[in-house]
Amino acid sequence: MALSDACSDFVAEMRGADSDGGRQKAVASLLVExxxxxxxxxxxGDELLLLAAGCREYLDPLLSKADRVQRIVFVADAVxxxxxxxPGMAKPAS
Structure with a gap:
């Protein structure tokens, strides 16, 4: 498994979580990954720092005013x- 697979699994787990406890468990698991x-x-490299910061922000909501679920799902999906x-492929046009 690769980090991209872990991110994909995490996003699916967050989308399927039916409680804050389930989402916290998913974030804690991503932090272990x-x-x-x-x-x-x-x-x-930097993608690990970004994911770790997003996980810490989710677990300690005082770190940010952003919507915790939207932010960590966005970060994981972007990574x-x-x-x-x-390699070498340009970013898709937006």
Missing amino acids: VAHYACPPFRY REMLDRP
């Missing part, structure tokens, strides 16, 4: 999309 992918032989793009 981030720690896993921060160790060799993996070579991820997944970035990692799933073949």
